[in-house]
Amino acid sequence: MKDNRYSLTGYHKETNEELWLWDDLPELDMEIGYKVGALLHYEQSPFQEISMIETKAFGRMLVLDGTPQVTAKDGFIYNEMITHVAMATHPKPTKVAMIGGGDCGPAREALKYKDVQQIDVVEIDPRVIEVCRTWMTQETDYDRDGRIHTVIKDGYKWIQEQKNQYDVLLVDRSDPYGPAISLYKRPFYQYVYDSLTDDGIAVFQSGSPYYNSDILKKTIGSVKKLFPIVHTYLCSIPSFPGGIWSFTIASKKWDPLKADLNGLQWQEAKYITPEVFRASFILPGYIRSKLEEK
């Protein structure tokens, strides 16, 4: 809709020569604009356009193909909430994997659990890891710990080779468009199930429960066919459209609603606490109703 389209996806120069990033939400007839304080990095990798910008509201922001992914100021919320719920539910998470999450935020959170011996970060685009390492990741945490192993591979192909391996698997997938689409298909959920140990737990990013409850409903429907224990939990991420966001946890044996939380590593966390853990499973009435609709 904007004039002066810039060469980068989603970026526009306004008439007064300010550069703005516009997150276009055509299915909602909405756009969210951020003035770019500095365009710190941009490149076209073989997979996508990667940029890192400085914003006033959220500090540094990783942008892929014109869509904001994670920010310096509120990224901790997503990283903590996708990671700690499963890690604290499993009594002894030893081997952990995450598909996506090239910014390594979830991996840093998982490192806080002392039983962890190995964290496999599976990312399709090595440039995302490098750009985040340069501009966003706290390198000291990330590089000095030998437990983190980066696997540069398509997550959908990688997961098919894993059998009975992981205590906790985090599916840090982007929205179901483009490269991530296979991570929403039926077979993927079976592969996830098979990759887990007998008492393993998986967590799926499952979208906005306000704007796109279909993604959430489909995720729940798919995992309920495989896992005996399935729950959805929520958190508030200001940089995500609408703010409210969902994750779905699928477990073979351990129920997060019955977890004692003695092991929850919340002392250095900025969002999660034992009370926040429990409250995150309480769904507002309209979301519960949407999920109960046939």
Next chain:
Amino acid sequence: MKDNRYSLTGYHKETNEELWLWDDLPELDMEIGYKVGALLHYEQSPFQEISMIETKAFGRMLVLDGTPQVTAKDGFIYNEMITHVAMATHPKPTKVAMIGGGDCGPAREALKYKDVQQIDVVEIDPRVIEVCRTWMTQETDYDRDGRIHTVIKDGYKWIQEQKNQYDVLLVDRSDPYGPAISLYKRPFYQYVYDSLTDDGIAVFQSGSPYYNSDILKKTIGSVKKLFPIVHTYLCSIPSFPGGIWSFTIASKKWDPLKADLNGLQWQEAKYITPEVFRASFILPGYIRSKLEEK
């Protein structure tokens, strides 16, 4: 930042002749744009520019001076959360008032409590009430109930005349700019205290805990000087910037954390449930930390 500024505040015609409303957040270097499906109403009242637009994401949206106020699709969240927490905490709310809230959403929620005999809705601009009545309010609920009394008056002046009157007072104020600024000043909180009965309860809209925690901190600081029981609670409103929003409840006698909630009228509500009521008082770590900072 946009070209083609239209005559209405915040509205712009794009080059392809689409009309968009731009919610300008200059302190964040952000803008949020909504394509206007239809401009249903606009006028310049003696107090402000009032418009009602049709949006895809939120249905009908009341816009004052270019800033979205309440929407048809997610307005229930704000209306329920500003109203039910105090109404269910007070064992017998008989006389209720609300400052602001010309859309009468909170009043409709308060009507659900059988002990209520009178609800005074204090609104400075009668045109807001009329526009909402035409385009947004469910008229049947609103007009047929004789318990609702509309008072067309400046809330700051009106409150000074009320002494020992109300069991519950809801301060449905807009942000601390322009006409609402007096509703954030020290004397106002004393007037609110004085307007309540000996076991009265007030609730204040207290802003975004992410973007503007100073408003929240100042509100808490002011009411703590007067009320023995003060708590902040949160909800997720997708049409508000950042999504997460705060209210502060100030009570002379009844503690919402100890309320039995038998009286909570949640059966016809769409957001609040007894569990959501309790969970709303649990603050994410970073918000708790901000409030504890000196």
